[in-house]
Amino acid sequence: MRKIIHVDMDCFFAAVEMRARPEWRDIPMAVGGRPERRGVITTCNYPARVFGIHSAMSSHQALQRCPHLLLVPGNMPSYKAVSLQIREIFHRYTDLVEPLSLDEAFLDVSDSPWFKGSATRIAEHIRATIAHELNLTASAGVAPNKFLAKIASDENKPNGLFVLPPAKVADFVQQLPLTKIPGVGAKTAQKLELLGLTHCHQLAAFGESELIRRFGKFGALLWQRAQGLDERPVQAHRVRKSVGVETTLIDDIQTTEQGLTVLAQLWPELVKRLDNRAIKGLCIKLKFSDFSQTTLSRRTPVLALEFAQLLCIEGWQRAKGRKVRLVGVSVELNATPNTERQQLSFDWK
Numbered sequence: 001m002r003k004i005i006h007v008d009m010d011c012f013f014a015a016v017e018m019r020a021r022p023e024w025r026d027i028p029m030a031v032g033g034r035p036e037r038r039g040v041i042t043t044c045n046y047p048a049r050v051f052g053i054h055s056a057m058s059s060h061q062a063l064q065r066c067p068h069l070l071l072v073p074g075n076m077p078s079y080k081a082v083s084l085q086i087r088e089i090f091h092r093y094t095d096l097v098e099p100l101s102l103d104e105a106f107l108d109v110s111d112s113p114w115f116k117g118s119a120t121r122i123a124e125h126i127r128a129t130i131a132h133e134l135n136l137t138a139s140a141g142v143a144p145n146k147f148l149a150k151i152a153s154d155e156n157k158p159n160g161l162f163v164l165p166p167a168k169v170a171d172f173v174q175q176l177p178l179t180k181i182p183g184v185g186a187k188t189a190q191k192l193e194l195l196g197l198t199h200c201h202q203l204a205a206f207g208e209s210e211l212i213r214r215f216g217k218f219g220a221l222l223w224q225r226a227q228g229l230d231e232r233p234v235q236a237h238r239v240r241k242s243v244g245v246e247t248t249l250i251d252d253i254q255t256t257e258q259g260l261t262v263l264a265q266l267w268p269e270l271v272k273r274l275d276n277r278a279i280k281g282l283c284i285k286l287k288f289s290d291f292s293q294t295t296l297s298r299r300t301p302v303l304a305l306e307f308a309q310l311l312c313i314e315g316w317q318r319a320k321g322r323k324v325r326l327v328g329v330s331v332e333l334n335a336t337p338n339t340e341r342q343q344l345s346f347d348w349k
Helices: 012-020 059-065 076-090 119-134 146-153 166-174 186-194 201-206 208-215 217-226 256-274 305-316
Strands: 004-009 029-032 041-044 070-072 097-101 104-108 138-143 161-163 242-253 277-288 293-299 324-337
Touching: 004 119, 004 146, 012 029, 012 041, 012 076, 029 059, 041 059, 059 070, 076 097, 076 104, 076 119, 104 146, 119 138, 119 161, 138 146, 146 161, 146 166, 201 208, 201 217, 208 217, 242 256, 242 277, 256 277, 256 305, 256 324, 277 305, 293 305, 305 324
Parallel strands: 029 070, 138 161
Antiparallel strands: 004 104, 004 138, 029 041, 097 104, 242 324, 277 293, 277 324
């Protein structure tokens, strides 16, 4: 039986800013881009959340909901530096640390000698150490696996701890909304609701085979998570699967030529981030003026702007008269290093 802790910093970017400016703690405040540049909210403090503001919301909409919102630009070097300090604290308790982002991570403390192996006391001590040394708050969840630990960390936010012992897993999961399961977005939730499925306990009567018939491999995953099952280990060395860049445009664009120009501007940054790693696929992302989006991907070991341009042209055909507000390009990484850059020597059909 594993002992997994999921630690999630509370409104991390905003918290780092408020630490430097304590007078911001009690007023609605958010980190994000300017509305005139089509910025989006990266994170916001809890007084701002009272107004319905959340991450990924446009700054324009956030200011409409809260006209007196304090909007500050992000400082990524500062956030990365603090994230490294947090990670150093994690490693005092276990070597099995799997960062998910700058502000959250899984820890496997199954064999940790701290506090006689008590995952609850370890989680309490981690949170207290972060508060004492960094003057920041963190929430944590303790459970037998990663899926449940991540859900648990959200139960008593902010600055809280929730412990889900093995004996209570079955009862907890039965009442869990299906929207808590990763991968169940708005569209999937709607499909499930049409089948009369909104909570995990309803899947038992529906049956695993029927879920697989209707949802394929994801149906099998749904069934496992609805039983509280997750065999994934904490991976201290995660292999990155993709690299990408994108830009939200100040003004919408309409022609394919404009899109190709934006793509060409993004390309050097993609190559820089790729750092000569081998690829096995290329993907283009376009978001339209109505906020719908489309993606196109192709398998290819060749990193070539010409390939991306062909995908971009194909994607533009899906616009159907709509303007484009965002252009992105990404690559799927190969597990093997790219020792020699391949040259484009054939037409892509």
